[in-house]
Amino acid sequence: MPPDWSTADRSTAELERFLTERADHLLRTAVLLTGSREAGEDLLQTAVERLLRRWHRFDGNPEAYLRRTLCNLATDGYRRAGRWRQKERLLRSSTLEAHDVTGEVDLRDALVRLLLQLPVRQRAVLVLRYWEQLSDSETAALLGCPEGSVKSAGSRGLARLRELAEDWNDAAALCGPEWKRS
Amino acid sequence: MNSDVEDLLREGMERFTADLRAPAGLVRQAIRRRRRRLALGSVTGAAAALTASGVALAAIAPGAPAAPGAGIGTTAYVVQRVSSALTAAQPGDVAQIAVTRSVTTGGKTVTTTAEEWSYGNRWRSVMYSSTGERVYDEGFSSSSVYTLVSYLTRTWAREPGLGRPAAPTIVPFLFGLRHKTLPLPASLGYGPGRLKGPVAVPRTCQPVISGIALLFQPGLPGIGLAAGPLTGIGFSAASLPAARALRNAISCGILTVAGHQSVAGIEAIELTSKAISPISETIWVTPHTYLPVRVVIRSAHGAPDLRQTADITWLQPTAQNLARLAVPVPAGFRKVSLPKVLLPMARKIGPSFLDSSRLPLLFGKPR
Numbered sequence: 001m002p003p004d005w006s007t008a009d010r011s012t013a014e015l016e017r018f019l020t021e022r023a024d025h026l027l028r029t030a031v032l033l034t035g036s037r038e039a040g041e042d043l044l045q046t047a048v049e050r051l052l053r054r055w056h057r058f059d060g061n062p063e064a065y066l067r068r069t070l071c072n073l074a075t076d077g078y079r080r081a082g083r084w085r086q087k088e089r090l091l092r093s094s095t096l097e098a099h100d101v102t103g104e105v106d107l108r109d110a111l112v113r114l115l116l117q118l119p120v121r122q123r124a125v126l127v128l129r130y131w132e133q134l135s136d137s138e139t140a141a142l143l144g145c146p147e148g149s150v151k152s153a154g155s156r157g158l159a160r161l162r163e164l165a166e167d168w169n170d171a172a173a174l175c176g177p178e179w180k181r182s
Numbered sequence: 183m184n185s186d187v188e189d190l191l192r193e194g195m196e197r198f199t200a201d202l203r204a205p206a207g208l209v210r211q212a213i214r215r216r217r218r219r220l221a222l223g224s225v226t227g228a229a230a231a232l233t234a235s236g237v238a239l240a241a242i243a244p245g246a247p248a249a250p251g252a253g254i255g256t257t258a259y260v261v262q263r264v265s266s267a268l269t270a271a272q273p274g275d276v277a278q279i280a281v282t283r284s285v286t287t288g289g290k291t292v293t294t295t296a297e298e299w300s301y302g303n304r305w306r307s308v309m310y311s312s313t314g315e316r317v318y319d320e321g322f323s324s325s326s327v328y329t330l331v332s333y334l335t336r337t338w339a340r341e342p343g344l345g346r347p348a349a350p351t352i353v354p355f356l357f358g359l360r361h362k363t364l365p366l367p368a369s370l371g372y373g374p375g376r377l378k379g380p381v382a383v384p385r386t387c388q389p390v391i392s393g394i395a396l397l398f399q400p401g402l403p404g405i406g407l408a409a410g411p412l413t414g415i416g417f418s419a420a421s422l423p424a425a426r427a428l429r430n431a432i433s434c435g436i437l438t439v440a441g442h443q444s445v446a447g448i449e450a451i452e453l454t455s456k457a458i459s460p461i462s463e464t465i466w467v468t469p470h471t472y473l474p475v476r477v478v479i480r481s482a483h484g485a486p487d488l489r490q491t492a493d494i495t496w497l498q499p500t501a502q503n504l505a506r507l508a509v510p511v512p513a514g515f516r517k518v519s520l521p522k523v524l525l526p527m528a529r530k531i532g533p534s535f536l537d538s539s540r541l542p543l544l545f546g547k548p549r
Contacts, residue, residue, distance in 0.1 A: 012209055012213075015209050016209045019204070019208050019209060023204030023208055024202065024203055024204050026204070027199075027202050027203070027204040028195075028199035028202050031198075031199055031202055032195055032198070032199060037202065040202075041204075041205060044204065044208070045208060045211060045212065045215070048208045048209065048211075048212045049212040049215055049216060052209065052212045052213065052216065053216070107190055107194075108190050108191075108193050108194035108197055109194060109197070109198070110194075111187065111190055111191050111194045112191070112194035112195060112197075112198045115191065115194075115195075126191065127195070130188060130191050130192050130195065131192070131195045158187060158188070161187050161191060162187050
């Protein structure tokens, strides 16, 4: 039975136990939101710090809190910092380089790479919808925006990805079998 | 097609993150970072007060023994922490940098000093002569307005829209090692020529990094580097923040942990560059914050004798500290066009003033 995280007056050891179970998943969310391992770790670390600050009197679901903090940090805090977007581009390019080196290029990778190039709000929506598997309404609640905004952001993001998939298929038809479909 | 793309995206995200494992000790690290932040706030507050009262901040104790029990982490560990610290600090903290530069030629040493502040996109530098007189004061505001005040000619200019300085004072400076010749930074006193040097950089480090990163290089941040002598090596200051440059330098084995040394009363971790460049670099980072507190750049044996020390204090962005980023125009100074400030200064200071970072300013918008 999963532990009940919704009780107040918690010890730091409890937080450690919780993170032992869920930190990997949260890190993956953070990496998808930011585009690189380094930035993802930093994001998660910051979110954990924020949770820690209120942990002893925290009354709620820590995973939901951390997920919301990750999204908020990715979409608002870092963007406000200004320099983040430069770094983000860099991180994206380093991610690309890493993949290109291995030669492991297929449509799935390409979709993730394009995902990392989408505006951060669209990216957050797609990560929450397709990685965290939240519904539109849950995503809207987490991001603190109307459900309609989530739907339109998700739709625009998916449209970009579909364009890429179509281009990819066209290229595959043109270039032959070396263009791996999947 | 829709569901295809959605499924492929899910699979792609799974694959992209499959091998990711969260680092151990997230909570311990969070506790440490919180304590560090609280401690840094009080330390930097005290440092600002010392500066205001004219007390030198950078008291070096070279060769001081490491504190007993102060363990030296592995290079990778230290670098990772430094990198995270820089990434975390840049948007939130004001970097105050005191730069001392000594050039020895023909047995005569000339020492100049500069004070610099960097915060997000804002940046300011005040250059002093060897006799301690203010030579010029320049800076970028948050709205990309460049201001230059010449104390030599008692003139000043302000130019909007010159382009946001993409990197603050912490500008990593890369040398074009792939060409086996090394363009040397004019602001270090080198001319525009290139110095040949034996170079051995692991192939895996290229093209991500093609040389040694020099942090805290004085000069206009972000502007002009790509248009100056470094053109053609595929480097743009805008595309290489300090954290990444440092991370690359370490991962390529260019920086290694050398030990501990007392810097400004802090038992700092010393990172030194390997001898693969005509310029050596030593960076001291505090073991509490992993932020650089001192960077020393020296020319190698046989080159003109140069030594540049940058002492860094990380300040909280209080109103008082942010005020240091504004370039004041003294009463009685005449406003002229930017070239009319730059050119007379170049004549008085020497052509090196119009280095790669300033030359584009003569021609208007550099980007």
